[in-house]
Amino acid sequence: MFPVFYVAGLVALVSTVMVVTRRNPIHALLYFILSLVAVAVIFLDAGAPFVAALEVIIYAGAIMVLFIFVVMLLNPGVALVIRAREWIGPAILSLLLTLGIVYSVVGSTIKTMGISATTPKDIAMALFGPYLLGVELASLLLLAGLVAAYHLGRRIEREAPARGASLQPGAPVGSGAPSSRKEGA
Amino acid sequence: MRQYPIDYGLVLSAVLFAIGMAGVFVRRNVIFVLLCIEIMLNAAGLAFVLGGARWGQADGQVMFIFILAMAAAEVSVGLALIMRMFHRFKSLDTNEIARMKG
Numbered sequence: 001m002f003p004v005f006y007v008a009g010l011v012a013l014v015s016t017v018m019v020v021t022r023r024n025p026i027h028a029l030l031y032f033i034l035s036l037v038a039v040a041v042i043f044l045d046a047g048a049p050f051v052a053a054l055e056v057i058i059y060a061g062a063i064m065v066l067f068i069f070v071v072m073l074l075n076p077g078v079a080l081v082i083r084a085r086e087w088i089g090p091a092i093l094s095l096l097l098t099l100g101i102v103y104s105v106v107g108s109t110i111k112t113m114g115i116s117a118t119t120p121k122d123i124a125m126a127l128f129g130p131y132l133l134g135v136e137l138a139s140l141l142l143l144a145g146l147v148a149a150y151h152l153g154r155r156i157e158r159e160a161p162a163r164g165a166s167l168q169p170g171a172p173v174g175s176g177a178p179s180s181r182k183e184g185a
Numbered sequence: 186m187r188q189y190p191i192d193y194g195l196v197l198s199a200v201l202f203a204i205g206m207a208g209v210f211v212r213r214n215v216i217f218v219l220l221c222i223e224i225m226l227n228a229a230g231l232a233f234v235l236g237g238a239r240w241g242q243a244d245g246q247v248m249f250i251f252i253l254a255m256a257a258a259e260v261s262v263g264l265a266l267i268m269r270m271f272h273r274f275k276s277l278d279t280n281e282i283a284r285m286k287g
Binding site: 003006009012013017019032035036039042043046047048051058059063066067070071073074123126131138141142144145148149152 | 201265
């Protein structure tokens with residue numbers, strides 16, 4: 001038997017330690033994506049394929065891309081030279097993970113996994129049944145996060161011109177620049 | 186399928202959580218601090234899913250979905266704050282903003 005859990009757990013541990021100890025943020029982010037994929041393999045092995053897919057799509061696909069956007073916006077001067085020596089660690093970890101995934105898909109475990117796995121229907125019935133209040137609260141939290149991110153991101157450009165421009169009631173959207181120019185004169 | 190004791194999975198989640206917590210304490214780059222908070226959230230989610238899989242119920246995975254939504258909201262606000270901090274202090278060091286005014 002291929003020990004899927006032990007291999008994926010080892011990959012998750014090693015890559016998480018690499019995340020914490022890296023100096024370059026991009027390298028740390030890539031190691032963290034590897035760690036997330038390893039945890040997704042553990043989910044798949046534990047009979048939770050829907051959550052494994054969510055882990056890859058949302059965590060590794062959306063949230064980490066947000067991180068990479070911000071790192072690339074803030075550190076334009078970091079030289080991203082790829083040396084062959086730096087490929088050894090990620091390559092070994094990825095290879096171990098690939099073996100785990102291939103065994104999970106190809107091996108005989110997929111039959112037993114199909115029987116006892118939690119299907120998306122089970123999750124949906126629980127989510128919109130007893131946990132309906134939690135769904136509403138999560139939607140409120142996401143709305144608050146959206147408003148806060150919009151507000152914090154917008155104020156960066158508004159900080160440079162005069163403060164009074166944004167306080168005028170009834171001013172059209174595009175009228176900030178002329179009024180601030182008038183104040184400057 | 187699952188041939189390992191559930192304790193090992195919980196130990197793995199605890200160790201991942203400890204690594205993330207150590208990173209929050211040790212690293213001074215605020216991007217790394219946010220990343221280590223993500224590690225801790227992910228470790229908590231792993232414990233939830235493994236606990237749910239132990240009993241064959243969907244509740245652990247439902248809690249993981251909630252953790253995912255919370256992590257998304259937290260990251261969006263945190264990254265906006267990081268961008269603001271960088272534009273104001275020209276630095277990502279948490280020691281730069283350790284001193285308060287007044």
